[in-house]
Amino acid sequence: MDLTAYINERRRKRKILLMTHVIVGYPSLDVNWRMLEIMAELDVDLVELQMPFSEPVADGPAFVRANQLALEGGLGLDQYFEFMARATSAFPFPHLMMGYYNTAYKLGHDQFCRRVSESGGVGYILPDLPFEEYGDMFDVGRANELTPILFMTPTNTEARLQEIGKKVEGFVYVVARKGVTGSRTALAPGAFQFFQRCRAATAAPLALGFGLRQGKDLRQLHGVVEIGIVGSALLEVWEQGGEKAYESFLRELISGRE
16 A cells, blocks of 8 residues: 555545554453444544554553553464454554564564565554664565654654655654653644654655644644544543543544544
8 A cells, every 4th residue: 555645645635634553452352343443433544553562662651551461361463463454354444563673573574574464454663673773674565565654753863864754655653752652741842843854854744643632632733744643542541431432532533633
């Protein structure tokens, strides 16, 4: 799939797209499936399916705990890819594999990319792998018709942003602020200037993550980035209020696209 073309087509209907997040295996695979059903019913634009990992360094406390419980529940790579294959066959939105490099290292780049592709994934997000260390991942991914999603962060120098920009495919994951996922803090001072720096480094769509929690958060990003990413807030709502609260909250989030 040409992710950039897909994003551009979807943006003809709305001012910003919404990408959501599922930690496969937490609270359970059945709950994950219901989450995806709700996302499909409400026409979410993209979804990242996270393979749990024992040391998810980019994740905040809620996701760290969820990763640990999913692993303790027995979720393994085979189950993960089986779930992805079922999901990509059932739901219309593009699915991206999100995980940590340990998975790709353990499988080997060829097998990792092949399994993501065979499971219907359109790309992969590996937040702990600097683009300089991708090695043959770019070529192997391309051979399997996968898009690697790279990150731009507030600590990147102008020169590094330009180098990342040269490698970007599909869209670039823009980290809103320093720290880990799930913080309740507002966008940091200077955030919009940082987004402008990212825009100057690449013509690809920008996807903003880390800290978005409400529809109004998406509305303030109209004309600034092309995609808003929400993960921790959705998981917390399910934990606190279950399915009805999750659906209501997701509806509120989606209102921010228009």
